[in-house]
Amino acid sequence: MSAERVPTGVxxxxxxxxxxxxxxxSSVLLTGTAGTGKxxxxxxxxxxxxxxxxxCLYFAFEEAASQIRRNLAPVGIDxxxxxxxxxxxxxAARPTAFGLEAHLALLFKRIEEHAPTVVVVDPVSNLVSIGTPLEVQVMLVRLIDYLKTRRTTALLTGLADSAGDREESGMEVSSLSDTWIRLQAVRTDGRRRRTISILKSRGMEHSDEIRELRLGPGGVGIEEIAPDERHGPVSAGSAGP
Known part of the structure; x- marks a missing residue:
């Protein structure tokens, strides 16, 4: 892995x-429940x-390209x-349109055609609808290894359980990733907040703090949270859009 660093945009x-x-x-994993900002x-x-x-290449396994554009517009992303x-x-492709091997072959083809330096797969957890967690994990190992040989940075998103501590899919993608970022929804003083923390990032010093993730017309921002304002995660299904 290169020592060169790539800004996150935030x-x-x-x-x-x-x-x-x-x-x-490197490979980066973003996990969180629905609506946490992945x-x-x-x-x-x-x-x-x-x-x-x-x-850049953006592989979408949940929403159409038009939906992704629309959903990102409110946070100033065009x-x-x-x-x-x-x-x-x-x-954009529905996971059930092909088998895992066909999806992987298509990913390789698109990468060869476009020669990106950044690849996003959003979300990898949807792939379990066409394969077992182990089969999907093997597919992702092959994809990540391939991208590393090209010095292409991979960002993968995945659903987490309601506590945010485990991947909902059971694929254990976190063990494959170099950096794991956890997003959560918490409730404080009657309002919902999004939080962000870094669970691991190999080969670098990183923050171990939980901070607030802000999304709005001004873009994506992060702020510190006072210790007495940190509360438990919102239960699954109440995270909102």
């Missing part, structure tokens, strides 16, 4: 990751890479601009 997240972001060619962080990473002149410029391609 300066405060870079600061949590030793001040400089992810390692080039796609927003992934979208901002892609947008920032395109702003630097890099090429992916259509970079698609039109040629730096970004979004490939």
């Amino acid at each position: 300066p405060d997240l870079d600061a949590m990751l030793g001040g400089a972001g992810y390692y080039r060619g 796609t927003s962080i992934a979208g901002r990473f892609v947008e920032a890479a395109c702003e630097r002149g890099e090429r 992916l259509a601009r970079w698609e039109e410029a040629g730096g970004l391609r979004i490939h």
